[in-house]
Amino acid sequence: MAAINVIKRPILSEKSTVAAEKFNRVAFEVTVDSTKPQIREAVERFFKVKVARVNTTIVPGKAYRTKVGQAKTSSWKKAVVTLKPGEKIEFFKGV
Secondary structure, eight states: OOGTTTTTEEOOOOOHHHHHHHHHHEEEOOOOOOOOOHHHHHHHHOOOOOEEEEEEEEEOOEEEEEESSSEOOOOEEEEEEEETOOOOOSSSSSS
């Protein structure tokens, strides 16, 4: 799989922002079939940083009610990337 197809988007929530500031961790939504080495390579290539560790989890889809019955959102994969000391990814530079 090409590195450009691994990372879908960064997860920019309050919880992930605190983790980035305190523990130097950045969260991404990645493709479900991507592996930890592929995620490491993609992050190092696109953001030009060194990765210390990659943790992944499958986030299950949530059920919701509709007029006709029940439906479910799709499951997705989240990767939490720990950067080596001294490395940093800035998404909103100059804001």
